[in-house]
Amino acid sequence: MRKGLTFLPAIALAAALALPGVVNAAPHANSVVATVNGEDITLGHMIIAHEALPQQYKQLPPDVLYKAILDQLIQQTALKQELHGEVPAHVQLTVDNEMRTLLAQEVVQNVMEKAATEEKIRATYDETYATGEGSDEFNASHILVESEAEAAEIKKELDAGADFATLAKARSTGPSGPNGGELGWFGLGQMVPEFETAVLDLSNGEVSEPVQTQFGWHVILLTERRKTEAPEYEVVREQISNALRQSAVESHVDALTTKADILRPEIEDLSPEIIKDLSLIRN
Structure with a gap:
């Protein structure tokens, strides 16, 4: 009798494990969490949907998110099935x-x-x-004006022996003008590209030709150039x-596109404005 008592629960357990919708294996990306008219929704679909959520929604309790995401995927599946594969x-x-x-x-x-x-x-x-040694640092001054003609005139005066700081105080429209145009020490990448390029071409004590940037026209005096000490590894590792x-990505892309067979056919009467025409992609 005792064997029979233990046998029946065993059959009931086996039957329960065999019921549709009860999963034996450990969950994985292809585990089916719902089926809508024969179309499966997997755990992988839910994981991707969760990953795409805004950060504030990810703060919700997992049980709330699980139900909400699954409900949404079920609803979306039912809706898209109305297109019958089109x-x-x-x-x-x-x-x-x-x-x-x-x-x-x-x-x-x-x-x-x-x-x-x-x-x-x-x-x-x-x-x-x-x-x-580390990278270069520069100690420079500049005179900023609005036009190339005025910058050229200032350069001519400096070449004739005028004092740079005096001219900067009198003529520069930049915020450093009252300080004689002094910018102090700065490193690579701290100035706009055109300004930095001009400074790199200068020797100590040399004055540049007029240089145009987004701020106007500059005449630059490089006072001194120096090397910094090498930084610690962890400071510059990132x-x-x-x-x-x-660099690796740029080289890889260049290599791929150079090797690729790329054709760009000429399309008659094609205007760049056509990329705004949504009517071309509407059924």
Whole structure:
């Protein structure tokens, strides 16, 4: 009798485990969490949907999010089934672009990971700072004016022996004018590109030709150039890593596009404005 008593619960348990909707295996990406008219929704779909949520929604309790995401996926599946497999052109084009972007990002991520290994970062650091010195720093002054003609006139006066600080105080429209145009010490990347390029071409005590930037026209005096001490590895590690990643991606993209068979057919009467015409992709 005792064997029979233990046997019946065993059968009941086996039957329960065999019931539809009861999953035996550990959950994985392909685990089906719902089926709508024969179309499966998997745990993987839910994970991707959760990942795409704004950060504030991710703060909600997991049980609330699980139900909300699954309900939404079920509703969306039921809605899209009304199209009976037909995909509007604008939807397919959006999917194509999104797929292209995601796959391209996958390749870029792989390239970046291979480019910025700890070994390569350390090797780049050792090579860059082998002398124990860091990057260049500059001590410069400038006179800022509105026109090239005025800048050229100032340069002529300086070449004739005029005092730079005196002219800066009298003529410069920049905030450093009252201080004789002094900018103090600055490093690479701290000035706009045109200004930095001009400074790099100067020797100590030399005055530049007129230089145009977004702020106006400059006449620049380089007072002194010096090297900083080499930074500690951890201070510049991320900077080196980012530079290696960017360089590797640019090189990879250039190599791929150079090797690729790319055709750009001429389309008659094609105006750039046509990219705004949504009517072309509406069914």
